[in-house]
Amino acid sequence: MPSAQTLSVESTSRKRKPPQGRRDSVGFSLAKGLRKVFLDGMNAAISDSRVPDIQAQARDLTKRQIEQWFDWVDGVLEVHRSNFVFREPTPAQLAEHKTVLKLAIRYCLFINTLIADPEFNEPDLVSRLQVRVRQLQDAYDIFHDTTLSDTQAEEVLKRVFPK
Amino acid sequence: MNRELEAIILAYEKASASKDKEAEHYLLAFESLLDRVMERQPNLSRDILRKSVIKAHRKWALKQDSKPPTIPPKA
Numbered sequence: 001m002p003s004a005q006t007l008s009v010e011s012t013s014r015k016r017k018p019p020q021g022r023r024d025s026v027g028f029s030l031a032k033g034l035r036k037v038f039l040d041g042m043n044a045a046i047s048d049s050r051v052p053d054i055q056a057q058a059r060d061l062t063k064r065q066i067e068q069w070f071d072w073v074d075g076v077l078e079v080h081r082s083n084f085v086f087r088e089p090t091p092a093q094l095a096e097h098k099t100v101l102k103l104a105i106r107y108c109l110f111i112n113t114l115i116a117d118p119e120f121n122e123p124d125l126v127s128r129l130q131v132r133v134r135q136l137q138d139a140y141d142i143f144h145d146t147t148l149s150d151t152q153a154e155e156v157l158k159r160v161f162p163k
Numbered sequence: 164m165n166r167e168l169e170a171i172i173l174a175y176e177k178a179s180a181s182k183d184k185e186a187e188h189y190l191l192a193f194e195s196l197l198d199r200v201m202e203r204q205p206n207l208s209r210d211i212l213r214k215s216v217i218k219a220h221r222k223w224a225l226k227q228d229s230k231p232p233t234i235p236p237k238a
Contacts, residue, residue, distance in 0.1 A: 070183070074182050074183070077182075078231075078234060079234045081179055081180070081231060082230075082231040082232060082233055082234045083233055083234055085179070085220075085221050085224045086224045086225065086227065086230040086231055087225075087230065087233065088225070127187065128183055128184070128187070131183070131186050131187045131190060134190060135178075135179075135186065135190075138217055141214055141217070142217060142218065142221055145214065147214075148211060148214045148215065148218075150218060152211075152215075153214065153215035153218040153219070154215075154219075156207070156211055156212065156215040157168060157215050157216070157219055160168075160200060160204055160207065160212065160215075161165035161167055161168040162165065163164075163165055
């Protein structure tokens with residue numbers, strides 16, 4: 001466990017309280033007497049003629065979780081900018097930077113697989129995710145991409161932008 | 164510093180300082196400035212140019228007197 005925790009950020013929109021009267025802690029319970037299903041804060045009466053719209057509930061839940069993920073990524077990018085771009089980090093902080101950025105990018109790609117599915121049909125979420133992937137990749141590359149040294153970059157810029 | 168390079172660095176700074184839809188808007192503006200450079204540098208790798216400019220942005224950031232506040236570790 002890294003000690004610096006420089007990149008530990010906390011989303012501001014998390015930790016919703018479960019509705020009162022809930023007896024379970026995992027978001028799912030079945031009260032047979034009332035014939036009601038509780039699914040993470042949403043409930044739907046079950047009768048012979050009506051079933052809960054599980055697909056809509058799953059979509060809503062996924063969208064909420066992705067918004068939380070966006071908050072977390074934005075926090076990571078803010079720490080990157082404040083503590084690494086505008087200041088010189090220590091080697092330990094840089095090591096943690098690498099770990100967190102790799103993880104964030106990998107998870108974003110998992111999420112992209114989910115929401116880029118045509119059946120999910122949320123192009124706005126896909127677009128907002130892709131911006132963040134671009135920003136995370138840039139943040140990673142500045143310090144950890146070995147294909148271009150600082151000297152090489154300076155030479156390129158001198159050639160392309162002569163004084 | 165070359166004025167065109169400075170303009171591109173400042174365009175990246177706007178993208179870096181913003182989030183979500185606003186970041187998307189500024190990133191597009193930054194990318195279009197790179198495209199303009201590429202039109203007269205057909206033998207240059209766009210990826211190399213992009214990474215070089217972002218490294219230059221960091222050098223610029225380190226020299227700034229006004230910096231965003233450090234974000235402390237989580238308690």
